Amino acid sequence: MTRSSFFKLPALAAAFLTTLAIGMTPVAHAQQQVFRVSAIPDEAPTELQRKFKPLGEYLSQKIGMKVEFTPVTDYAASVEGLINHKLDMVWFGGFTFVQANVRSGGKIVPLVQREEDEKFRSVFITTDKSINKLEDLKGKNFSFGAESSTSGHLMPRSFLLSAKINPDMDMKRVSYSGAHDATVAAVAGGKVDAGALNISVWEKLIEAGKVDTSKVRVFYTTPPYYDYNWSVRSDIDPAVRKKLTDAFLSLNADTPQGKEILQLQRATRFIPTKPENYKAIEAAARNAGLLK
Structure with missing residues (x-):
């Protein structure tokens, strides 16, 4: 091997790796363009899919990603799915939100709830x-x-x-x-x-x-209490979180699309929410021995 050939090897290797990286970029990028959403299975799977379809299409338009509904087998799977990065956003009940937040060490962010969920x-x-x-x-x-x-x-x-x-x-x-x-x-x-x-x-x-x-x-x-919300992990891109929140808050029954989505979600409108709203749920769970 000549001296000039020897010094060309690092350059060739770098060029190869660059080419490989460029070739792989579209695949990785495509994977990141799917936003995975689920919901606690509190109704039949077919009903959950029916309710979500128009909302999923609407959110896809608003965040610029394909929004894909991923059904789960039980409530625990929705909690574990979000914590373990298999899901990006979940429709939780108040208790499942508390479970996810406690299990993750406070790394679950509730974005919005229906107005009805303030006094469920x-x-x-x-x-x-x-x-x-x-x-x-x-x-x-x-x-x-x-x-x-x-x-x-x-x-x-x-x-x-x-x-x-x-x-x-x-x-x-x-x-x-x-x-x-x-x-x-x-x-x-x-x-x-x-x-x-x-x-x-x-x-x-x-x-x-x-x-x-x-x-x-x-x-x-029963007397009223806080309940359902849409939650994401705290590591979800803040820009995406804002787009999601704005999309929900912008839903209006005066438009055909907004009316259909709100009716399916049984919501008058969506409003912002925060972790503090679910402290009473956490206290009730601990008092009942359902949260250690």
Whole structure:
């Protein structure tokens, strides 16, 4: 090997690496252009997909990336997915937001919530004519929703405890349906004497004619509490976070697109939110022994 050839090798290697990097850039760039979104599975997967489709298309336009909905199997998977960078944004309930924030060491940022989520409520339903107040649930079979559900488990349990009713000791049997609509089906089908679910899903099922209110009725509605929000990780590009927030806040029922999205999300409008709004949820979870 000549001296001149020897000195050309580093230059050739550098040129090769540069070419390789340039060739790889479009692939890496393309991967970064997919913004992965999910939601706690508090309703049937097909319903979640239906509700998200117009919102996903709208957000894609606003942030300049493909927004892709990634369904998860359970509530825990939505928490782990966001923390472990498999998801970029998640529609959390108040409790799942608290779980994610605690698990991540405070690295989850709630962006927006529906105006309705400032004063969210749960309803207790039954077909049993002997059940008219929370105290009547003693000795009965009862169904919550998913174990990590704010409106289907945590807050109903919290209000039961406040009424001096320990579900695990005072009820005959406690089960978990996994989703709000499944709780209604369990009560309507006589599998349990009563159950608790979020008021928004209850009202939607009634409007859709999927509940026979001559048989299934609400016998208790909880006081209001903060609930759902759209959350991202704190390491998401601040510019993207701002675009997302602005996109949600700009939704207006006066436009055809805004009206469709807000109706599907069962929202009057979206408003900013902050971690402090969920301190009461965290306290309730710790008090109920559901958050260590």
